[in-house]
Amino acid sequence: MxxxxxxxxxxxxxxxxxxxxxxxxxxxxxxxxxxxxxxxxxxxxxxxxxxxxxxxxxxxxxxxxxxxxxxxxxxxxxxxxxxRHFASKAQMFEGLIEFIEQSIFTLINQITERDADPALQARRIVFMLLQFGEKNPGMARVMVGDALVFENERLSARMNQFFDKIESQLRQSLRAAAERAGSQTPTVDANGRASALTALAVGRLQRFTRSGFKRSPTEQIELALGLLT
Incomplete structure (x- = not known):
């Protein structure tokens, strides 16, 4: 890392x-x-x-x-x-959060630059997010806040902002997808779908961590993503 x-x-x-x-x-x-x-x-x-x-x-x-x-x-x-290297334990967790942010948003940029289909962008962003959590179980606990319960509240606030940014990116992609599909209410459609996709991602990661990392967050995810995009 x-x-x-x-x-x-x-x-x-x-x-x-x-x-x-x-x-x-x-x-x-x-x-x-x-x-x-x-x-x-x-x-x-x-x-x-x-x-x-x-x-x-x-x-x-x-x-x-x-x-x-x-x-x-x-x-x-x-x-x-x-x-000598960190002023506090909170700063250590901030180091993990920075790693998560840099990794995920770098991958999101790659997805949006590579895929012209905005609906496909949204599906791949969610799938990538879940894959990242599955490959980095300790990071997944930070992402859903389980590891931050007893820590400084600013850490949980920062992770909430992280998912707000994810939802914003999904909203942007899904609005473009709705416009391409000829929707009369592309903003409303995008807002609803982005919110549902973000909730799906958070819920899958929570289930993964609370099952002791036994339930894969990507289990039957293609079906769920197909329904929501």
């Missing part, structure tokens, strides 16, 4: 201090006093590792609330080490 930057960047001082500390210990134990080269994370690598681990922990059964202590233990680092 190539996560976007959020919070403070890695500092050379932190990594250099870790290197000096480790080198001193190895030098004391080495018969010839030589210090083996120590590979340290490149700038940004530790941040990505933290976010990847958080996402993986969200996939585990019973992961109702993940503490920074549990996350630090999973990474075999101190909690203080986490806060």
């Amino acid at each position: 190539q996560s976007p930057q959020a919070g403070r960047d890695l500092t050379e001082d932190d990594d250099a201090a870790d290197t000096r500390s480790n080198a001193a210990g190895e030098s004391a134990n080495s018969p010839d006093g030589s210090v083996p080269a120590r590979k340290r994370p490149k700038p940004g690598e530790r941040r990505v590792q933290i976010l990847q681990t958080l996402a993986a922990m969200l996939e585990e059964p019973g992961a109702d609330r993940i503490t920074t202590a549990a996350l630090a233990a999973k990474l075999s680092v101190s909690e203080a080490a986490l806060y």
Whole structure:
């Protein structure tokens, strides 16, 4: 996962201090006093590792609330080490949300640029959204808000805005589809269908997460999309 930057960047001082500390210990134990080269994370690598681990922990059964202590233990680092890279746990979740936003909206742009049929655009956007959640179960829990229940409320608000943007894009595609089909009320038609498709996507993702990732969100989705577009 190539996560976007959020919070403070890695500092050379932190990594250099870790290197000096480790080198001193190895030098004391080495018969010839030589210090083996120590590979340290490149700038940004530790941040990505933290976010990847958080996402993986969200996939585990019973992961109702993940503490920074549990996350630090999973990474075999101190909690203080986490806060070198993120100012708070909320900022870690913001890093996951940024990854979701960038991934999904990049794919939406590709779909709208590639497919000339606006109705097909809408179907593919919803299918892509559900596929993304299925392939990234931890992210799906963030998307539907299950992982954010005990976190800062601004995170849930941001995910709500995410789905508002999805609905807006669907509305745009479906209005064009309605106009092409000769509808006398293309805006009304598009608004209703976009709302239904967004609700379908959210509902499918919720069912997926609350079934312990057993019920596929794309189950018989072609039939449902055909009825709504």
